[in-house]
Amino acid sequence: GRHDEESMARLFELTARLLERVAADRTVVVALEDLHWSDASTRHLLSYLLRTLRTGRLVVLATYRADDIHRRHPLRPLLAELDRLRTVHRLDLSRLTRDEVGRQVAGILAAEPDPAQVDDIFERSDGNAFFVEELAVAAHEGCRPGLTDTLRDLLLVRVEALPESAQNAARIVAEGGSTVEYRLLAAVARLA
Structure with a gap:
């Protein structure tokens, strides 16, 4: 309900402020692996962080297996959204030689x-x-x-x-x- 949405918004805001504070005087890397297995709240948090974080020395590194992303996979809308952000850089890694x-x-x-x-x-x-x-x-x-x-x-x-x-x-x-x-x-x- 509405209370849950407000709680989630508050949690997202506190998470963003915490990361900005920690990254104020040092580089911080947040690594999220296997986004193809992520739940909805993780995807929403990642979207929020990448849209709102503007200060500090923070790198968010997120990985997913492109082979596992079918047309209706729940990660697809997030990937499309992230592609539009200037702060996001996608690296496609090929298989090893x-x-x-x-x-x-x-x-x-x-x-x-x-x-x-x-x-x-x-x-x-x-x-x-x-x-x-x-x-x-x-x-x-x-x-x-x-x-x-x-x-x-x-x-x-x-x-x-x-x-x-x-x-x-x-x-x-x-x-x-x-x-x-x-x-x-x-x-x-x-x-x-």
Whole structure:
């Protein structure tokens, strides 16, 4: 109700003043990761802060996975709004190259990795930094089949959100290896 709206407005105002006060004599970085998972109040607070903060040495760094933002995703309106602000700069980060994957794996392992291991991690991760990290840790710890529990759970959550026919097709593709011909998949899955 109205009381909740007034309380939220007051909270947003106090948050902005606090950040301005803390950033008055030092640079402050506020990092918000994975905005694609954010709730409505977080998106509203971010919008408010970026529209109203004008003093102090404050950097707001917000990340999101563009791959996860579909046409009706609730983050889309905020992104459109932020694009109109002169104080907001968007950086699109591409996937890592094989050399960058090698440097990331070397940093994670604190040793120069075997080139074949880098090739395998690069191919399996498709240059996704999160997957590179998880696959490097899995290889280092000897996990079978080369997945950490975190990565396995993350992938399974995505597969389980698919319709049953798509889950079945994903299981067949997983059994077939990294490349499965469409005609073979269609024949084995018995799908149109």
